[in-house]
Amino acid sequence: MTLLLMFLEFFKTGLFAIGGGLATLPFLYNMADKYSWFTRSDLADMIAVSESTPGPIGINMATYVGFHTAGVPGAIITTTALVLPSLIVIMIVASFLKRFSESFYVKSAFYGLRPAVTGLIAAAAFEIYRITLLAIEPFLESRNILQLFQWKNIVLFAALFVLNKKVKWHPVFIILIAAVIGIVLQL
Amino acid sequence: MKELADLFLTFCRIGGLTFGGGYAMLPMIQQEVVEKRKWATNEEVMDYYAVGQCTPGIIAVNTATFIGYKLRGIVGGIVATAGVIFPSIVIISIIAACLQNFADLPIVQHAFGGIRVAVAVLVTTAIVKLWKSGVKDKLGIAICIGTFLIQVFLGLSPVYIVIAAILLGIVVKKWKGGKEA
Known part of the structure; x- marks a missing residue:
């Protein structure tokens, strides 16, 4: 039953997640709310693994979520379900390739879609900021505004952000540096 | 049959050796598909990328489907797509299994x-x-x-x-x- 539900959810994600890479993220957050397959904070770890292993991020996320929820069969089901809609759409589009990407409707649809996808991913990122940079519960208990922020993490965030902008390394190196700092500072 | 196996293995290599997907895969696809095997021209690959961005799904996967479909029809499309996602399924399952065992440390x-x-x-x-x-x-x-x-x-x-x-x-x-x- 879970496998069937997972298939349907990931098929839907494959059909509506347009725009590459992190476009699947808002759908995964929605699933974390609806089902008990994984939590919102599990997702941050899954992003890290997906970004530091070979293969497209969206596929890696689906495989990880499927494996985490239902082992190897789960991984195969979620990944298959994610690529199935695009497999069908591409084979249809392949016959009128050029006209498709230059069509008025496709261009106009993307005019509205691109900003919406940016907003959707930003909303998913907000959740990551909440668990990494803020500490809502200690703040509500103490009512001390200084306790609302996880200061060590904020400093690390700023340092890594600047580093990432300057060096243009592959994300896997930023993740490794952060892991070492996490162990040293006991984050 | 030999061409299908070749299609699967080529896209397996592309999926297993590129980090990040999307545009990170483009140079690899150009080298393997355009220069080495001549399955498509550079222009065709750029068209696939443009359309891959406007259709649902992951761009790298969509490009694999296009090239497979062009060479061997529906079966080719499925085989190339399976090839590009295969390394992810194996690698991620292994990592996820390890992490589950060590997560409490x-x-x-x-x-x-x-x-x-x-x-x-x-x-x-x-x-x-x-x-x-x-x-x-x-x-x-x-x-x-x-x-x-x-x-x-x-x-x-x-x-x-x-x-x-x-x-x-x-x-x-x-x-x-x-x-x-």
């Missing part, structure tokens, strides 16, 4: 404490890039901020937002086009 927990901050940084960088390439005018800013607020406060299914944004884009462009004409 303090050293792993501290490492992930740091890694989550790195993820926040990487996602922020991705959003900045998306904003620069996709949000072009006042309406774009409104759609982006509106989507963000709806999603943070209401937590709707993204499906509705995607459909609404597509319709809005078409309606606005039609209306603008009508005014200019």
Whole structure:
């Protein structure tokens, strides 16, 4: 039953997640709310693994979520379900390739879609900021505004952000540096 | 049969050796598919990329489907797609299995404490890039901020937002086009 539900959810994600890479993220957050397959904070770890292993991020996320929820069969089901809609759409589009990407409707649809996808991913990122940079519960208990922020993490965030902008390394190196700092500072 | 096996293995290599997908895969696809095997021209690959961005799904996977379909029809499309996702399924399953066994160790927990901050940084960088390439005018800013607020406060299914944004884009462009004409 879970496998069937997972298939349907990931098929839907494959059909509506347009725009590459992190476009699947808002759908995964929605699933974390609806089902008990994984939590919102599990997702941050899954992003890290997906970004530091070979293969497209969206596929890696689906495989990880499927494996985490239902082992190897789960991984195969979620990944298959994610690529199935695009497999069908591409084979249809392949016959009128050029006209498709230059069509008025496709261009106009993307005019509205691109900003919406940016907003959707930003909303998913907000959740990551909440668990990494803020500490809502200690703040509500103490009512001390200084306790609302996880200061060590904020400093690390700023340092890594600047580093990432300057060096243009592959994300896997930023993740490794952060892991070492996490162990040293006991984050 | 030999060509199908070749198709599977080539896309397996592309999937297993590129980190990050999307444009990170383009040089690899050019080298393997265009230069070595001559399955498609550079121009065709660029067309596949352009269309891959406007269709649902992951761009690298869509490109694999296109090339497979071009060579061997529906079976080719399926085989190439299976090839490009195969390494992910194997590698991620192994890592996820290891992590499940070691997740409770303090050293792993501290490492992930740091890694989550790195993820926040990487996602922020991705959003900045998306904003620069996709949000072009006042309406774009409104759609982006509106989507963000709806999603943070209401937590709707993204499906509705995607459909609404597509319709809005078409309606606005039609209306603008009508005014200019």
